[in-house]
Each structure stands twice: as C-alpha cells, then as structure tokens.
Amino acid sequence: MSAPSAPSAPSVPPVPPYGPYREDCPWCGSRRLRLRTRLRGDGPRQGAPHRSALERCADCRHVFRNPPLTPGPEHPVVRAGVRLRHALAARAMLHRCPGPESWLDVGTGDADFPHTARTHFPYTSFDGLDPTHRVLRARAVERVEEAYVGRLTDPHIAARLRARYDVVSLFQHLERVVDPRAELCAALRVLRPGGHLLVDVADPRRLLPTHPVGLGAELVAQGCTVLTGARGHRVIARKDASAP
C-alpha cells in the first residue's frame, strides 16, 4: 500500500510581534501620552505591521514603545548584541558585588544571561524565573539550578523566594510587563537586605534609551541606594539593610 501523499503544510499564522496598544503609561498610569517617534519596521521583524511608536508620558516623562514588543525569535545580529550586553552587565555587577552566592534572573527565557554571567561568577548559583516552560529546558541543560515557572507577583512565588537572593536581574523585562512598578517591588522583596538589583531597560533592537525616568526615584523610595547613573540603560542598586 502506498503511503498517502503528504498534505501541504498548514500555514501557521505569524506570532504577532506587538502586544496590545495601551492607553495609559505603564509606569504611572497617566493617560496623557504624546507621540514621540513613529518606528518604521523592526529590522528583524520586517513584514510585521509597522505600527510601533515611541510615546512619552506627559506626567512622569517615561518613554516607552507602544504597543510593546512581545518576546520572539531574534535576528542573529540582535542576539549577538544581546550577548554583548549580557557580558557588559555581568562585568558591571562584578565591580560592585564580586562574590554573590545566589542570583535570580527574572524573565530568563532560555537562561541566556545566566549562561553568559557564569563566566564571571563561577561560584554563584543561578536560578531562573520565567512565565514560560523555556526555563525548565534551561534547567535540564544546567543553565540554571532552580527553575520557576510564573511571575514574581504570583503569591506562591513571592512567598517561596522572599529575601532569598544576593542578586536579582531583570533584562529587558520591565518594559514587557503590564505593571512594571509592581514587578520592581516584587523583585526587591526576593532580594535579601544588602543584596543588589540589576535592571537593564534598553531596547535590544534599537538600543533605545527606554529608561523609566521614575525608576531611580522608585528604587530610593523602596529603600535602595542607586549605584549607577540616573539616566543610563542599566541600573544597579543595593537594597539597604533597613529596607522591608
């Protein structure tokens, strides 16, 4: 009996590269948004609707991409750029916190950052948190020691990881969550007093300075000392011993 001829491959609809457009500022909730720059295309994602723009909040001056990009397969050039940024961030942390025992990478995906950072921190135990099961695959190939599927703001994750880590890192993560302020507070809660927070907010596709203007002030309000410049794309802060 001859095998039936293979049906033609069903066409898979492309993953939408953008999340939903938002009417309010992700940082302060203001609805007074001003168009700053319309972005035409996204290089690696050519063919996608050209409808992302940079908008600026008239109240807190936060600049963000609207609609936000969703995580997706990256162009090799972008991936190489991300690897370089990971290495630079790890080195920047090394100067301020040379020997952390425990490190949580939030929104870790395939744990690319722990994989790179391990070169500089061979004795550090890296854990990963991600809303997808990619983090389980990362644990299977020993890129992280513990893998958590979920979000920092999930009550069971927050309770389990409370005050546990010497370092918590968020790479291109705050700009992809619905409530970055809540996410930032949750990140500080899993940090032990005296621990270090690493936040990188640059857009890897365009190296846009999408630094939330309120980030430094928020960190200070939450009981941290900001150790890097206020307007860079990368912020390192130390959680004060008296912080909650």
Ligand SMILES: [Zn+2]
């Ligand atoms: Zn705002």
